[in-house]
Amino acid sequence: MIRPGEAKRYAKAFLDNVGIENAPQALAEINSINELMARSKEFKNLLVNPQFLSEERENSLKQIAESIKLSDKVLRFIKHIIELGLILHLSEIIRIATRLYLERKRRAKVTVMTPIEIGKDYENRLISTLKKLTDRDVEIEYVIDPTLLGGILVKVDSTMYDTSIKGQLRLLRNELIRR
Amino acid sequence: MAIEIKPEEISEVLRKQITDFEKRVDVSEIGVTTFVGDGVARIYGMDNAMYSELLDFPNNVVGMVLNLEEDAVSAVLFGEDKLIKEGDIVKRTGKVMSCPVGKELLGRVVDAVGRPIDGKGPIEAKEWRQVDVVAPGVIMRQPVNTPLQTGIKAIDSMIPIGRGQRELIIGDRQTGKSALLIDTIINQKEEGVYCIYCIVGQRKSVLVRTIDILEKYGAMDHTIIVAATASEPAPMQYIAPYSACTMGEYFRDNRMDALVCYDDLSKQAHAYRQLSLLLRRPPAREAYPGDVFYLHSRLLERASKLSDAHGAGSLTALPIVETYAGDISGYIQTNVISITDGQIFLETELFYGGIRPAINAGLSVSRVGGAAQIKAMRQVAGMLRLDLAQYRELAAFAQFASDLDKATRAQLERGIRMVELLKQDQYIPMPVDEQIMLIFAGTEGHLDDLPVGSIKAFEDGFLRYCRAEKQDLKKELKEKRIIDEDLKAKMTEAVTTFKKTFQP
Ligand SMILES: Nc1ncnc2c1ncn2[C@@H]1O[C@H](COP(=O)(O)OP(=O)(O)OP(=O)(O)O)[C@@H](O)[C@H]1O
Ligand SMILES: [Mg+2]
Numbered sequence: 001m002i003r004p005g006e007a008k009r010y011a012k013a014f015l016d017n018v019g020i021e022n023a024p025q026a027l028a029e030i031n032s033i034n035e036l037m038a039r040s041k042e043f044k045n046l047l048v049n050p051q052f053l054s055e056e057r058e059n060s061l062k063q064i065a066e067s068i069k070l071s072d073k074v075l076r077f078i079k080h081i082i083e084l085g086l087i088l089h090l091s092e093i094i095r096i097a098t099r100l101y102l103e104r105k106r107r108a109k110v111t112v113m114t115p116i117e118i119g120k121d122y123e124n125r126l127i128s129t130l131k132k133l134t135d136r137d138v139e140i141e142y143v144i145d146p147t148l149l150g151g152i153l154v155k156v157d158s159t160m161y162d163t164s165i166k167g168q169l170r171l172l173r174n175e176l177i178r179r
Numbered sequence: 180m181a182i183e184i185k186p187e188e189i190s191e192v193l194r195k196q197i198t199d200f201e202k203r204v205d206v207s208e209i210g211v212t213t214f215v216g217d218g219v220a221r222i223y224g225m226d227n228a229m230y231s232e233l234l235d236f237p238n239n240v241v242g243m244v245l246n247l248e249e250d251a252v253s254a255v256l257f258g259e260d261k262l263i264k265e266g267d268i269v270k271r272t273g274k275v276m277s278c279p280v281g282k283e284l285l286g287r288v289v290d291a292v293g294r295p296i297d298g299k300g301p302i303e304a305k306e307w308r309q310v311d312v313v314a315p316g317v318i319m320r321q322p323v324n325t326p327l328q329t330g331i332k333a334i335d336s337m338i339p340i341g342r343g344q345r346e347l348i349i350g351d352r353q354t355g356k357s358a359l360l361i362d363t364i365i366n367q368k369e370e371g372v373y374c375i376y377c378i379v380g381q382r383k384s385v386l387v388r389t390i391d392i393l394e395k396y397g398a399m400d401h402t403i404i405v406a407a408t409a410s411e412p413a414p415m416q417y418i419a420p421y422s423a424c425t426m427g428e429y430f431r432d433n434r435m436d437a438l439v440c441y442d443d444l445s446k447q448a449h450a451y452r453q454l455s456l457l458l459r460r461p462p463a464r465e466a467y468p469g470d471v472f473y474l475h476s477r478l479l480e481r482a483s484k485l486s487d488a489h490g491a492g493s494l495t496a497l498p499i500v501e502t503y504a505g506d507i508s509g510y511i512q513t514n515v516i517s518i519t520d521g522q523i524f525l526e527t528e529l530f531y532g533g534i535r536p537a538i539n540a541g542l543s544v545s546r547v548g549g550a551a552q553i554k555a556m557r558q559v560a561g562m563l564r565l566d567l568a569q570y571r572e573l574a575a576f577a578q579f580a581s582d583l584d585k586a587t588r589a590q591l592e593r594g595i596r597m598v599e600l601l602k603q604d605q606y607i608p609m610p611v612d613e614q615i616m617l618i619f620a621g622t623e624g625h626l627d628d629l630p631v632g633s634i635k636a637f638e639d640g641f642l643r644y645c646r647a648e649k650q651d652l653k654k655e656l657k658e659k660r661i662i663d664e665d666l667k668a669k670m671t672e673a674v675t676t677f678k679k680t681f682q683p
Contacts, residue, residue, distance in 0.1 A: 001219065001459040004248045038265055091265050092213035095223045096250050155209065158224035160268070162205040172200050176193070 002089040010081065011096035018073050023101045027094065029074045034090050036064075047087050057082070108134040111141045111155040113164070115148045130156070208271040212236070213251065215263045218412050219457045221253050222269045228252045231311060235270040238262040242269070243276060243414065246458050253458045255414040257292065276311065278422040279304030280429035284403045285373065288390060291407040291419035293426075297390075308429065310421040314480035321486045326551045327438065327495050330366030330608020331359060333538045333601040336560040336618055337567075338523055341551030342372070342436050342493035343484025347515055349500045349507060350525030354537050356499045358605050359523070360440040361389065363497065365398045366608035367438060372495075373430045374402040375439045377423035379416050380446025383408045396606055409446075416450035424481050427494045431483070434490040439482070443499035444475060448511045465510045472514050479518050521545035535602060540567055554661040555615050562622035563597060570594020589627070596626045599634040612656045613642055619662075620674045633683035644677045 018026040037044045046052060046060055058079070065075045081087050102109055110130050112118075118126070130138045134156060145153075149165035210225030220242060222234070234242040234254055240262050242254035256263070278293035283304050288297035292310075295302050323341030340346050348356050364374045376393075378386050386406050393399045403426055407419035420441050430437035441447070448471055455468035463469045475498075482496035500515050505526065507516065516522055521544045530537035552560070569590050577583060577591060600621045603609070609617075617638060620626060629637055645653060652669055659666060 001214070001221065001253065001457060003459055004246075008250055088216075089214055089221070091211075092221060092223050092251060095211065095213065099250075158208055158210055158226055160205075160207050160209045160270075162207070163202075167205045168202060171203075171205055172197065175200060176196060 002086055002092065006086065007089055007092045008096050010084075010086070011093050011100055014077055014093070014097050015100055017077065018071075020101065020104060023097075026071065026074050027098055027101065029068075029070050030078070030090070030097075031094055032068055033070070033074075033078055034094055036068075037087075037090070047082055054083075102139070106136055107139050108136040108156065109139045109141065110134070111143060113143045113145050113148060113153040113155075115144070115146050115150055115164075117144060118142075118152075130154075210234075210252070210269045210271075212263060212265055212267040212269055214265065215256075215260050217457050218256050218260055218414065219253060219454070220256055220260070220263060220269075221251050223251050225252050225269070225271060228271055229275075231275050233272045233274050233276060235272055236263050237267050243418075245454065246460070255412075255417075255454055255458075257412065257414050257418075275309050276418060276421075277307045277309045278425055279306070280308050280426050281306050284426060285401060286399045286403075288386075288404040288406060289422075291405065291411065291415040291422055293405075293422055296406065306429065308425050310418060310425045311477075312425070312428075312481075314477065315483050315485065315489075319485055319489050320483050321491075323484050323493075323547050323551045325436075325484075325493070326548070326553060326556075326611075327363075327372065327436075328366060328370055328611050329359070329363040330610070331362055331536060332603055332609060332614050332617070333536055333540070334359070334523065335552075335611060335614055336556060336601075337540055337564055338521065338538070338543050338545040339548035339552040339556070339560075340495065340497075340545060341484070341548040342495050343482060344521075344545070344547055344551075345479045345482045345496040345498070345519040346545060346548070347498055347500060347519040347522040348525070349502055349512065349516070349522050350537070351502050351505060351527045354525040354527055354530045355535060356501075356525055357385075357389070357442055359525075359536060360442060360497055360499070361392060362605060362608045363438070364393065364402055364440065365396045365606060367401060368396075368398055369610070371436065372401070373427075373435060373437045374398070375405060375423045375427045375437065376402060377405045377420050377439065377441050379407050379419050379441065379443065380409050380450060381442065383410065392606070413450040413453045416447060417454060420444070420447055420478055424478055424494075424496075428481060431485060431492040431494040432490065434492045436493045436495075438495045438497065441478075441496070441498040443501055444478075444515060445499075445501040445511055448474065467510060471511070472518075475511075475515055476518050479515075520547045533602075534598060535604075538601075540564075541571060553611065555656060555659070556611060558662050559615055559618045559622055563618050566590075566593050566597050566622060570597065593621075593624070593627060595631055596629070596634055597621050599631055600626070600638065602635070609642075612653045613645065615656060615662075616645060616653075616670060616673070617641065619670055623671065623674070625674045625678060629681075630683050636683070637681060640681055641674070641677050644680075645673065649673050 015023055037047065046057060081090060127138060147166060151164035153164045153167065154161045208225060208227060210222035212220055213223045214221040228244050228247065230244060230247060232244045234244060236242055240256055240258035242256045244252050244254045246253035279302055281304050283302050287295055287299065287302060290296050323343045325342045327340045327342045329335055329340060348359055350356050364376060367374050378389065386408055390404060393402055405419055405423040407415040423439050427437040427439040448467065451471060451474055452467050456462060456466065460468045479496055479498065482494045484493040485491055498515060500512055502512055524539045524542040525537045526539045529539060573587060573591050600617060626634060652673055655666060
């Protein structure tokens with residue numbers, strides 16, 4: 001487990017290192033490493049298992065870096081995080097770095113989940129509402145999730161607004177169980 | 180009377196509830212799991228989460244917040260950590276851990292959060308309570324004034340426990356610690372005290388055996404067993420004593436008397452240490468976190484005797500703490516000794532020397548229970564304590580002296596018989612009037628001329644005789660609760676009459 005404040009320290013260091021202008025690209029790169037870890041057990045094992053020699057690890061990492069076109073700075077950062085034994089907490093570091101970046105840019109990131117793609121005029125209305133809500137420029141990530149069945153689910157910072165049918169059904173279920 | 184349920188009625192009720200169900204936006208505070216493993220999780224975000232708040236993870240896993248940091252919180256999981264993965268959304272619930280309480284739980288075996296594990300179906304509890312609450316303040320309390328009869332001669336006479344007291348049972352492994360608790364619980368059948376037996380960090384076989392014994396001696400009807408065995412995740416072992424205490428408080432707060440036994444708090448401390456280390460809290464002495472004192476103090480403080488204005492209910496706590504090679508100066512041991520109102524110290528040497536229960540009378544004390552002891556017991560126990568103290572001093576000394584004067588020898592002989600008299604088998608707790616009669620026989624010197632080997636036979640015979648022939652005397656003793664001249668004469672008469680028929 002990571003120590004209090006440690007994730008933030010490395011998140012800041014990361015942003016300073018890559019520079020604020022390159023941050024979106026660097027964050028996307030480092031995120032791809034994190035996703036790879038979540039998808040592939042072998043890759044995760046390579047990064048965390050102490051049985052691998054650091055040489056072996058470095059070589060493999062280099063090859064992977066080339067194939068997914070990782071910039072030097074990001075690669076160095078990853079290596080450093082591995083040495084510190086914090087690679088399992090990369091996800092937290094990325095999330096903090098993303099937040100810090102958005103704060104500096106006075107932007108807010110919002111995730112919008114719907115069962116089907118939403119129309120253009122609805123999208124415009126959504127954006128203006130969210131701008132008002134967050135008092136910032138919003139950057140929206142759209143996710144299509146058919147299991148929602150209907151309605152919309154919006155995540156802003158650490159608040160989730162859920163009007164999806166799935167969510168309503170869950171509330172109804174809880175209500176019925178409670179009686 | 181069978182209740183007839185018509186399917187149409189049910190669907191009508193459901194239909195109504197569904198129509199009444201209003202569509203609304205479900206606004207919740209969320210975080211994202213960034214790490215799971217070893218039964219703990221880290222969650223990014225969740226800025227407003229509170230200490231010990233419950234969190235909703237996917238797949239119905241529940242977590243409890245134990246660390247609050249600037250950007251993240253750490254939580255322990257009450258369920259499989261394999262069901263959760265990085266990136267999962269976690270929701271705040273705004274609730275803290277609670278468990279069912281009430282008489283519906285009596286006779287049941289439940290897990291650390293009050294879910295039945297005895298296969299006897301669901302528990303229809305009418306009330307739920309938060310498990311980690313603040314102990315009653317001084318205004319709500321009164322000093323202990325009613326005895327909690329354990330039915331164990333050595334304890335009720337020399338280390339008396341009062342209702343609402345906290346008395347520690349401490350000793351090495353396999354010295355009969357749990358046996359004391361079980362006998363005490365069996366004895367409450369006649370005493371009207373509800374019992375909660377909390378088993379933490381023990382093998383499953385111990386749990387099964389305990390249930391068997393309590394059932395066999397008819398003690399389950401007034402008892403709840405709360406179990407978090409060694410195979411349960413550490414968070415369950417950590418929370419179990421608090422749930423057990425909460426179930427006991429229900430009885431206390433409703434004008435009843437309850438006893439909660441923690442078997443044992445060393446194992447709970449181990450679980451808490453494990454959690455704390457996984458959560459990266461700074462380790463202190465013996466690698467326990469700095470707040471391990473508070474872990475036990477806030478639990479044991481909840482034992483209390485309430486004032487008359489608050490219903491005069493009581494909750495007595497009997498925690499067990501294990502020692503290693505008789506060392507009571509360990510961290511947890513000294514902590515709990517300082518929190519409780521006294522301790523009963525059990526020794527391996529005595530246990531294997533055949534003195535069972537293996538209570539070291541010299542090192543055991545009860546700081547408040549004396550006030551609750553019934554007068555008659557106090558009268559005979561005073562002499563007993565004196566006899567034994569003198570015996571201990573002389574016994575050490577007598578090993579070196581070859582010829583002893585007559586008085587010393589007499590004292591030694593008396594002491595040996597008293598030690599013999601205080602031995603007691605398991606599962607036969609003794610009513611207090613019988614204890615008084617026996618100890619009276621000993622302290623008045625009626626056993627001095629009997630061979631040591633026949634004390635047990637005397638005890639059995641004398642008690643049988645009293646039950647058959649001296650019902651009136653027993654009753655009088657129970658009612659008067661004090662030995663006056665008249666009663667003393669009658670008791671002496673009973674002993675001498677029986678002795679005439681007794682063949683050692
Ligand atoms: N008064 C007694 N007379 C005879 N045997 C006893 C007595 N008390 C306990 N024993 C026996 O001693 C053994 C250990 O007792 P018990 O399990 O109560 O000890 P413990 O200190 O709780 O052990 P552990 O450390 O394993 O929890 C058991 O087999 C029990 O039956
Ligand atoms: Mg035991």
